[in-house]
Amino acid sequence: RKEVEQDPGPFNVPEGATVAFNCTYSNSASQSFFWYRQDCRKEPKLLMSVYSSGNEDGRFTAQLNRASQYISLLIRDSKLSDSATYLCVVNGGLGQAGTALIFGKGTTLSVSS
């Protein structure tokens, strides 16, 4: 089982749509959770941290279910500028990886007008 698994993409949605990304992680000892965004041929950048109680940042809502080892990201009212790859990230790697941040493969979102 991969350490961090994400929905396979791509997601192609029209402007204004609501889209949800799902992610599961394998290490129950993980303590920190994030969503990063990566634009084409650019470096990843933090979109938002994910807290146990769930958290919202404008049009973006992140949820964490520790029992199911599941993380989600909801984007409401999609904009053209939301087109990017969204990376699910978890710390607390397995074995010798220590507390490194482990990235999922990413899910690509394309928003069209």
Add this chain to the structure above:
Amino acid sequence: ETGVTQSPTHLIKTRGQQVTLRCSSQSGHNTVSWYQQALGQGPQFIFQYYREEENGRGNFPPRFSGLQFPNYSSELNVNALELDDSALYLCASSKDRANTGELFFGEGSRLTVL
């Protein structure tokens, strides 16, 4: 900009050669992590350095090695290059080795192995 700088930005090597990639961390950050990102994949963790010592390693062979210097800058060395080593190599710095906060990435070094 994050303040993390990497060099070179692009390079081409041939199989069997060796390469050194460099990274300057953001001011105030004592932890540097290196990632390999192949086309269409997420960043894969190579290793992390905290105060000049390796502090975690991913599933990469020993021909991937690194260093961190007293000013917290870092190098990634890859020996005996293979075609599959072609990728974007990303350096990231953070304030704490537990990685509870944000990682700040450089723009990466794009390596092509022929």
